[in-house]
Amino acid sequence: VALSANGPVTLWARDTSWDRDNPRLPGVTLPDAIRVTDDLRAATQADTLLLALPAQALAGFLADHAALLNGRHLVSTAKGIDLHKLTGPSSLLTDACPKATVAVLTGPSFAADIARGLPTALTLACANRDAGKALQHDLSTPVLRLYRTTDVTGAELGGALKNVIAIAAGVVIGAGLGDSARAAIITRGFAEMTRLSARLGARPETLTGLSGLGDLTLTCTSVQSRNFRYGQALGSAQPFDAGTTVEGAATARAVSALAARLGEDMPIAAMVAALAERRVSVENAAEMLMTRPLKEE
């Protein structure tokens, strides 16, 4: 919707029976500049393709369709770590489409806000500096402001990891543990995010930018966030719609596996994985985090 301000856009989906009112974006009728199609071959004629799939669906989609995407500029919006390969979307894309230019679009941005034309700032990460500059130019609009980085690892890890911490923040609020505890979870969660990201080669300034701290702040403080709301439901023992995409649940498991492999301590991520799998109660999780050995900050 935002990019159609710059010119014609083709939107592909496997099911287009909703015509111009996609139930996944309620209240928004797609502008005429958007052509909706279920023909992937036609949609992949464009040079630049944005892949807006959930992280756990991306590998399967690529296994089926990589040939149509190879050689293009591929921009992933997915915020998660693949459970089986334990990598972010950029590696999945590079492995499946070695001739493509791969980029990641991430940062604090609720789809509903962007579609309403509200001002939003994002991070466009591309290892190829010139291609990144061209994409930054093509994908920015007067209300969608893209900052550029070559640190793809840092940008995609920030987006993936903040979802895990947002679930933890939601649990805290849902369980009535208070705003002070939420601030502690956000801060100690950010410490986990920066530790793991640095270990995987990310630059510290990427984590303190829009794609890290920026998105962490948004997602841990807004009930618009599905990850936060899922955490709230866990914390208050309420049901949660299984059809809603909650990237942080699978990513918490992926992060725990990755951290174990690297020998990194990620207690909040491990606790979110345990809570999502119902291996621990909220009361026990809080107690276990609070009674860990005392340490330096």
Ligand SMILES: NC(=O)C1=CN([C@@H]2O[C@H](COP(=O)(O)OP(=O)(O)OC[C@H]3O[C@@H](n4cnc5c(N)ncnc54)[C@H](OP(=O)(O)O)[C@@H]3O)[C@@H](O)[C@H]2O)C=CC1
């Ligand atoms: N929503 C938001 O505010 C933001 C989301 N993101 C990230 O973008 C990614 C996508 O999120 P979002 O759009 O909200 O997720 P949704 O679950 O709302 O929508 C996902 C879309 O992907 C389609 N899809 C899922 N699996 C497949 C598949 N195997 N093949 C083809 N299409 C598939 C779905 O199709 P169908 O409808 O047919 O099921 C749907 O159109 C996530 O990683 C999310 O974290 C990033 C920034 C903001």
Ligand SMILES: O=C(CO)COP(=O)(O)O
């Ligand atoms: O990534 C997002 C905002 O930047 C969307 O967050 P949720 O997936 O938690 O709704």
